Each structure stands twice: as C-alpha cells, then as structure tokens.
Amino acid sequence: MKNTDRLFGSLELLVLKTLAAGPNHGFGITVHVETVSKGLLHMEEGSLYPALHRLERERLISGEWRQTDNGRRARLYTLTAGGRKRLTENEASWSSVALGIERVLRFV
Amino acid sequence: MKHAIEWLRRLFHRDSAWQEEIESHLAMRADWHRQQGIEPDAARTRAARDFGSPLRALEAVRAVHWAPWLDALAQDARHGLRVIRRSPAFSLAAVATLAVGIGASTAVFSVVDLLLFRSLPYPRADRLVSLGFSGPIDTSEFNVGNAYLDWRVHQHASTAMTSMYPGGQCDLGEAPPLRVPCIQVEANFLATLGIIPAAGRDFHPEDDRPGAPKVALLSYPVWQSRFGGDPGAVGKTISLDDAPVRIIGFLPRTFEMPQLGEADVLLAEQLDEGVARAPRSTVFLRTFARLKDGATAETARQQMLPLFTDSVRRYVPPQLQREVGLVVRSLRDRQIHDVKLASWLLFGAVLALVALACANVANLMLARAAARRKELAMRAALGAGRGRLARQMFTESLLLSLAGGAAGCVFAWGLLRAVVAMAPQALPRLSQARMDGRVLLFAIAVSLAAALATGLLPAWERLSAAALAGWHSAGSGRSWARPVLVAAQVAISLVLLTGASLLVRSLWKLESESLGFQPRRVVTATFTLNRQRYNSVEKQDAFYSEVSRSSPVFLESADLP
Known part of the structure; x- marks a missing residue:
C-alpha cells in the first residue's frame, strides 16, 4: 500500500472488504483494489501475503487451494463469520478516523 | 518419533505451499500483463518487478507463522531459567554430570571420526584397496617382487595396481644434511590414488626405468620450508645422499601416504625386473589398487585368488607356503587395522557413559518431581494443557543439556589436548584430531539426545493424571520409571567397570612382566x-x-x- 499504509490496519480492511464480495485469491485482491479505486490505490504485492496469512491465523479468513478459471492452481480465501464481524467494526472505526482526519485537514 | 517426523514433513510441506502461493501470484500477474499485449518474457519480468523480492515476502510469511511459536519458546526458556536458578545445587550437578558424558564422548568422537567415518583424502577413496600376502613376517600385507610383476600383468580385478617400497630414508641437502623419509614409488602411484601434484608434474614411465636419471617429488611441508612454496622451484636440483636429483614437482598440502607413513621425498621406484626375478630375491613391496566399479574387496579377492595360488606355488619356499594368505582390504581397514576394534570399543564405551549420565540426570529430575508436584498441579488447574506442561519440562531439560553440552565441549577440548600431548602415537591420526564443525555437530546431537532422554521420561511420569490432580499419594508401586532407570544405571556401570578393571589388570601385568x-x-x-x-x-x-x-x-x- 503506497498511499495508505501509514494508516494502521488499512491493508487488512481492504482485504476483508474485497473478500466480503466473494472468495478470491491474492492476485485477484490486488486487481480488485486497483480497479475499484480507479488506480488511486496500488497494493504492494509482497506485503499482501504476510497480511493474508496473519488474517488466516486469526481465523478472520480461511484459505483453500483451488483451480482458477484459466487452469492455474491458486489459494482462494473466504471471509469467515469472525471476519465479517471484524469488517463491520473496522469499517465503522475507519469512517470515524477518516472523518476526523478530514475535519483536521479542513480546519484553516 | 513418528510424530516428530510427521510434524517435520508437514512443516516442509507448508513452507513449500507458501512458496507455491507466491509463484502462482507471479504467474497470474504475468498472464494479466500478457492480456494487456505484452510479450511473454517481458510480462514475466514485469510481474517479478511488480512483486518485489519473493524471498522477502516468503520470509515475512514465515515470520507470521513462526512468531507465536518463538514467543512461547522464549516464555518457556525464561521460566526454565528461573527454575534452574531456584535450585542451583541440582542444576550444577545435572550440568556437571552431562558435561562429563558429553565431553568424553565428544573427545573420543573427534578421534574415532578420523579413523572410522571421515572419508580419506583421495577421490573415490572407497575404491582403493591394499592387497598382498599375509604372513608371519609382517602385521600388514606385503608383496614380493616377482609375484607383483606377475599380478601387474595378469590381474583383472582392478583398473590400476601400484606399488611402493616400504620405508626408506635419505640425506637431504648438504652441510649438514637432514635425514628424511624418502619413499620409492611406482610411476603410476599418484595416478592410482587420484592425486595430482600441486606444482610440476607426476612421474613419467621413463623416470621409472632402472638407471634413468633420478627425479623427485617433494612434500608440501618441504616445499614450504625449503622453497617458500615457490612453484618456480620445479626443475631445481637438490642433493639426496650427496647425489644431484632434479625436482619435478611438489605434492598437495592434503597428501597422505596410503599406509599413513611419512614421506618428505618421493622417488621413482625403478623396479629392476632382473633383480626382482632373481632367485632368492628379497624385493618386498607394498601394493595398492583401485577397484573397478561394482567390485568389492571380497570379489576382488576371489578374482585374485588363482594368481595368488600360482605365485605361492612358484615363489614361496615350501615350508612357508601354509603360512601365507591373500589379503585384499579397503584402504581404511589397512590404515586402522589393529585399532579398528579398539576404536569401536572406545566409542561404544563413551556412548555408554553418556547413557549413564542421562540416566543419572533423569533420575535426579524424577527425584525432584515430588517437590514440584504442587507447582504443576496449580499450573494445570490454571488451565495449562498436558502438552504445554510437557513442553515446559522438556525446555528445562533442554537448557540443562545445552549447558552440559557447552561445558562438555570445553572439557573435550582440554581432554583432547591432554591425550594428544601425553601419547601422540597412541592411535593413527591422533595428532590430526581437532574440535571442528563436524565434532561440534556431534556434541550438539548428543546434547539434544540427552535432552530427550532426560526430559521425556520425567515429563511422562510427572504428567500422570494423579500428579496433575495434586493427590499426595504415598503409593510407591505407581512409579515404574525409577526402578528401570536404576537397573539400567547399574547394568551400564557394571559393563564399564568390568572393562576398565580388565584394562588396568592388563596394564599391571604389562608393567610387572x-x-x-x-x-x-x-x-x-x-x-x-x-x-x-x-x-x-x-x-x-x-x-x-x-x-x-x-x-x-x-x-x-x-x-x-
């Protein structure tokens, strides 16, 4: 995360949010984030995998080896119930943090 | 044990799965670039650049999985250290006992490793054999000139056969000359062993003809001390027994004579067939051969047997014919022939000593179990699982064993120096014995084995349900481990003591004879x-x-x- 990794937990938040739309593999997550942010956010691919494994250890997501549509083997991650709950919490706190920062920046 | 292997297998499997995941990402990214119309090669390069270092990513993934485990280990270690500090007398006794066992076995290993296990300094040394007659004259196999001349021509057992004169000395240099070991070898001697001179050339067949001008190869130490290691010294002339001899080359630093003799100068053998074939010839040789692939010393011996029988009939006086036999054995067996059994015995004895030390420490730990039953029961009540408690105890014995191993290495180092100083000739290669990486690895392996031996039994015993429930049962019939340990200790001690007393008795007899x-x-x-x-x-x-x-x-x- 070039633009956002100064904000704590943003990478995890984006991963959880992306997986909320359906199971996906690491590469799919980077493409999704880039496309949806219209190129504003660019994931640093090397640090995505440690994050995925950390989330899996915390049982927020679960991974499984599958065949992709174009015949490659990839590890697909699915959001668990715990992950869904964590996403809701983090979305709320992120919004308030973002709002707070926005207000500070706007103050002249 | 099975569990441990399964655990290791899963560990490696998991690690390769993490790698595969990263590789699959790179492949998909390359596919994606290709769909944007980039050449396949360029697509792969660009995918790699997008990703950054895959190794660093893999390291980070590993860290995610290992970190909790390492934390637990650090916690166990801290607790273990506290326990050890709380009973210094017990810990000191345990560490000292293990240090003696590990130290003695490490010192002995550093010696017998050279004799029994470490490969000899020749390429494909397992193919090299020493062969010849066994007889009452010599403890090692030897050959006689005319038999060797027959064998060299007619044998099919090996790809190359070579010979040397046993021993020999000459005076090197002038005013005052130095008496040095000077060995005459056949021209194909070094080639058969697979040795290439460090400088200059090997002997040529012409050098080996009787009456040819004398040429010499000098050992590495002589090259360094007399010529400062200068390769330009090849071609110079030195004085050997007051006659000029041209130097044609220098031997490599690691060179060893196959029978472990000393050799500062190698001269061409110049075996004179007329002299060797003469009646009552007394040409004695040492012979070596490089076996064909697939052949063993035993099959080679079978193949050589007809030739040998023929030689015995022709050249051995009738009254001696019954006393000679054919010997073909590996170079290693030749080198350590009369100390092979002694080496294994010595090694076995120190391993028994380690076992004894472990049994002692395991017993000490069991004895302490009573004192710690309350603590364990409390920790179990607070929610520590059996596995967690077992790991805790194992960490304690691991700490003790590693401390014992470290002290043992120091002890082994001192022991080794003392033995080498007292009896440098007691065993072949003894002066080469060092505490190197291989020996340290052995010490670590023994320490880990000691940790398993001393940790597992007490953990098993102490973690019985009764102990964890905190019952103060006075029943003594419950424990089977301590009687077994004591029996093992007594048995091992008896074996060691018997061996030692026999040794002392032999020494005493030798002294008073x-x-x-x-x-x-x-x-x-x-x-x-x-x-x-x-x-x-x-x-x-x-x-x-x-x-x-x-x-x-x-x-x-x-x-x-």
Whole structure:
C-alpha cells in the first residue's frame, strides 16, 4: 500500500472488504483494489501475503487451494463469520478516523 | 518419533505451499500483463518487478507463522531459567554430570571420526584397496617382487595396481644434511590414488626405468620450508645422499601416504625386473589398487585368488607356503587395522557413559518431581494443557543439556589436548584430531539426545493424571520409571567397570612382566650418521667406540646390527 499504509490496519480492511464480495485469491485482491479505486490505490504485492496469512491465523479468513478459471492452481480465501464481524467494526472505526482526519485537514 | 517426523514433513510441506502461493501470484500477474499485449518474457519480468523480492515476502510469511511459536519458546526458556536458578545445587550437578558424558564422548568422537567415518583424502577413496600376502613376517600385507610383476600383468580385478617400497630414508641437502623419509614409488602411484601434484608434474614411465636419471617429488611441508612454496622451484636440483636429483614437482598440502607413513621425498621406484626375478630375491613391496566399479574387496579377492595360488606355488619356499594368505582390504581397514576394534570399543564405551549420565540426570529430575508436584498441579488447574506442561519440562531439560553440552565441549577440548600431548602415537591420526564443525555437530546431537532422554521420561511420569490432580499419594508401586532407570544405571556401570578393571589388570601385568634383563639404569639412544662419511661398517664401529670411550654416561654399549 503506497498511499495508505501509514494508516494502521488499512491493508487488512481492504482485504476483508474485497473478500466480503466473494472468495478470491491474492492476485485477484490486488486487481480488485486497483480497479475499484480507479488506480488511486496500488497494493504492494509482497506485503499482501504476510497480511493474508496473519488474517488466516486469526481465523478472520480461511484459505483453500483451488483451480482458477484459466487452469492455474491458486489459494482462494473466504471471509469467515469472525471476519465479517471484524469488517463491520473496522469499517465503522475507519469512517470515524477518516472523518476526523478530514475535519483536521479542513480546519484553516 | 513418528510424530516428530510427521510434524517435520508437514512443516516442509507448508513452507513449500507458501512458496507455491507466491509463484502462482507471479504467474497470474504475468498472464494479466500478457492480456494487456505484452510479450511473454517481458510480462514475466514485469510481474517479478511488480512483486518485489519473493524471498522477502516468503520470509515475512514465515515470520507470521513462526512468531507465536518463538514467543512461547522464549516464555518457556525464561521460566526454565528461573527454575534452574531456584535450585542451583541440582542444576550444577545435572550440568556437571552431562558435561562429563558429553565431553568424553565428544573427545573420543573427534578421534574415532578420523579413523572410522571421515572419508580419506583421495577421490573415490572407497575404491582403493591394499592387497598382498599375509604372513608371519609382517602385521600388514606385503608383496614380493616377482609375484607383483606377475599380478601387474595378469590381474583383472582392478583398473590400476601400484606399488611402493616400504620405508626408506635419505640425506637431504648438504652441510649438514637432514635425514628424511624418502619413499620409492611406482610411476603410476599418484595416478592410482587420484592425486595430482600441486606444482610440476607426476612421474613419467621413463623416470621409472632402472638407471634413468633420478627425479623427485617433494612434500608440501618441504616445499614450504625449503622453497617458500615457490612453484618456480620445479626443475631445481637438490642433493639426496650427496647425489644431484632434479625436482619435478611438489605434492598437495592434503597428501597422505596410503599406509599413513611419512614421506618428505618421493622417488621413482625403478623396479629392476632382473633383480626382482632373481632367485632368492628379497624385493618386498607394498601394493595398492583401485577397484573397478561394482567390485568389492571380497570379489576382488576371489578374482585374485588363482594368481595368488600360482605365485605361492612358484615363489614361496615350501615350508612357508601354509603360512601365507591373500589379503585384499579397503584402504581404511589397512590404515586402522589393529585399532579398528579398539576404536569401536572406545566409542561404544563413551556412548555408554553418556547413557549413564542421562540416566543419572533423569533420575535426579524424577527425584525432584515430588517437590514440584504442587507447582504443576496449580499450573494445570490454571488451565495449562498436558502438552504445554510437557513442553515446559522438556525446555528445562533442554537448557540443562545445552549447558552440559557447552561445558562438555570445553572439557573435550582440554581432554583432547591432554591425550594428544601425553601419547601422540597412541592411535593413527591422533595428532590430526581437532574440535571442528563436524565434532561440534556431534556434541550438539548428543546434547539434544540427552535432552530427550532426560526430559521425556520425567515429563511422562510427572504428567500422570494423579500428579496433575495434586493427590499426595504415598503409593510407591505407581512409579515404574525409577526402578528401570536404576537397573539400567547399574547394568551400564557394571559393563564399564568390568572393562576398565580388565584394562588396568592388563596394564599391571604389562608393567610387572619380567623383561629377561635388568632394565634399571639402561637407556637407549639412536644416532643418525651421515651416509657418505660413514659408508662402511668399520667407520660406524669406530664412531660408536669413540662415543663410548669419551662419554662417562655410557658404561657399556651394545652394537646391534
């Protein structure tokens, strides 16, 4: 995360949010984030995998080896119930943090 | 054990799965670039650039999985250290016991490793054999000139056969010359062993013809000390026994004679067929061969047997024919022939000593179990699982064993130096024994084995349900481990003590054995006389009588041929 990794937990938040739309593999997550942010956010691919494994250890997501549509083997991650709950919490706190920062920046 | 292997297998499997995940990402990214219309090669390069270092990513993934485990380990270690500090007398006794066991076995390993396990300094050394006659004359196999000449031509057992004269000395240099070991070898000697000179060339067949100009290969130490390691010294002339000899090359630093003898100078053998074939010829040789692929010393012996029988019939006097046999054995067996059994025995004895030390410490730990039952019961009540408690105990014995191993290494180092200083010739290669990486690895392996041995049994015992429930059962019939340990200790001690007392008895007999003469006030001395100046028996006799006349020490001197 070039633009956002100064904000704590943003990478995890984006991963959880992306997986909320359906199971996906690491590469799919980077493409999704880039496309949806219209190129504003660019994931640093090397640090995505440690994050995925950390989330899996915390049982927020679960991974499984599958065949992709174009015949490659990839590890697909699915959001668990715990992950869904964590996403809701983090979305709320992120919004308030973002709002707070926005207000500070706007103050002249 | 099975569990441990399964666990390791899963560990490696998991790690390769993490790698595969990263590789699959790179492949998909490359696919994606290709769909944007980039050449396949460029697509792969660009995918790699997008990703950054896959190794660093893999490291980070590993860290995610290992970190909690390492944390637990650190916690266990801290607790273990506290426990150890709380009972210093117990810990000191345990560490000292293990240090003696591990130290002794490490010191012995550093010696027997050279003899039994470490590969010899020749390429494909397992193919090299020593072969020849066994007989009452010599403890090692030897060959006679005319038999060797037959074998060399007619044998099919090996790809190359070579020979050397056993022993030999010459005077190197002038004023004053130095008496050095000087060995005559056949021209194909180094080639058969697979050794290439460090500088210069090997012997040519022409050098080996009787009467050819004398040429020599010098050892690495002589090259360094006399010529400062200068490769330009090849072609220079040196004086050997007051005759000029041209240097054709220098031996590599790691070179060893196959029979472990010393050799500062190698000369061409120049075996004269006429002399060797003459009746009553006394040409004795040592012979070595490189076996064909797939052949063993035993199959080679079978193949050589007809040739040998023929040689015995032709060249061995009838009254001796029954006393000779054919020997073909690996170079290693040749080198350690009379110490092979001793090495294994010594190694076995120190391993028994380690087992004894472990049994002792395990027993100490069991004895302490009573004192710690309350603590364990409390921790179990607070929610620590059996596995967690077992790991805790294992960490304690691991700490003790590693401390014992470290102290043992220091002990082994001292022991090794003492033994080498006291008896450098006691075993072949003893002076080469070092505490190197291999030996340290052995020490670590023994320490880990000791940790398993001393940790698992007490953990098993102490973690019985009764102990964890905190019942103070006075029942003594419950424990099976301590009687078994005590029995093992007594058994091992008995074996070791019996062996040691037999050894002492033999030594005592050797000391008190009558020599058949009065050894008191008798000393022996050896003189090295210049070969040219004292080139006849008369001149040598004159020297000795001069010495005994002029010296007050020599009350009597005996000249033996």
